[in-house]
C-alpha cells in the first residue's frame with residue numbers, strides 16, 4: 712500500500728510515521744509537509760530508506776508537478792494538516808480557513824485525480840475533532856464556552872466537504888472523518904477539558920493505519936471507536 716501522510720511533521724503524524732514504517736502492509740510512505748519529515752528514532756534504517764519519501768511543498772492549494780508526481784497512484788491518505796485550537800490565536804482567520812479546510816479539499820481532489828482507474832477506491836482520512844459540529848443546530852455548549860463556535864463550524868464544514876467528495880466519486884473514493892478528543896502523549900501530563908474524552912497517541916495512530924489498511928468501519932469514527940480499533944490493532948501486533 713502507498714500511503715500519503717499529510718502534515719508529516721506534526722504530533723500525530725510523527726507517531727503515524729513510526730508505526731507505518733514498522734507495518735509490512737504499508738510498502739511506500741509519502742510524508743508530505745511544509746518542512747521535511749524527521750525519521751523516527753526507533754525506525755529501522757532499511758525500512759526508512761526503502762519505504763519513506765519526505766516531500767516538502769510550499770503551496771498546498773496548487774501542487775507543483777514535482778509534488779504531483781510523488782502523490783500519484785496512492786492507495787490512501789491520512790490528512791493531519793490544520794490549525795489546532797491552541798495555535799488559533801497566532802493565525803489570521805482567513806489563513807485558518809485556508810489551512811484547515813481548503814488544503815484538505817485540494818488534497819483529496821488532487822490525490823484522487825492522480826490515480827489511474829482501478830478497482831480499489833482511494834481511502835482518505837480527514838482528522839477533525841470531537842467538538843466539530845456539521846450544523847449550527849449541533850453546536851455543543853463547550854464550543855460556546857471557549858469562544859470556538861466559528862472554528863468548530865469550520866472543521867465541521869470541512870468534514871461535510873470531504874464526505875461529499877467521496878459521495879460524488881461514484882465509488883472511486885472512500886472518505887472517513889475521525890473525531891478524537893484530547894490525544895495524550897506517552898508519559899506526558901494529561902490536560903483536562905470538561906466533556907472531552909481522551910485517547911493515547913499510539914492508539915489513535917494504530918486506529919488510523921488499521922482503517923486505511925482494512926477499510927473504513929463507517930464514515931465517521933468517534934473517540935470511543937478510535938480507542939477500540941487502535942487497542943485491537945496494537946494487541947494484534949504484539950501477538951505478532
Ligand SMILES: NC(=O)c1ccc[n+]([C@@H]2O[C@H](COP(=O)([O-])OP(=O)(O)OC[C@H]3O[C@@H](n4cnc5c(N)ncnc54)[C@H](OP(=O)(O)O)[C@@H]3O)[C@@H](O)[C@H]2O)c1
Pocket residue numbers: 717718719720721722723724744745746771791792793794795796810838839840841891892893894895
Ligand atoms: N493533538 C490533539 O490532542 C488533537 C485532538 C483532536 C484533534 N486533533 C486534530 O488532529 C490533527 C493533527 O493534530 P496534531 O496535534 O498532530 O497537530 P500539529 O502537531 O499542530 O500538526 C499539524 C501539522 O499541520 C502542519 N501545518 C500547520 N500549518 C500549516 C501550514 N500553514 N502549511 C502547511 N502545513 C501546516 C504542521 O506543520 P509544521 O510542523 O511545519 O508546523 C504539522 O505538520 C489536527 O487536525 C488536529 O486538529 C488533534
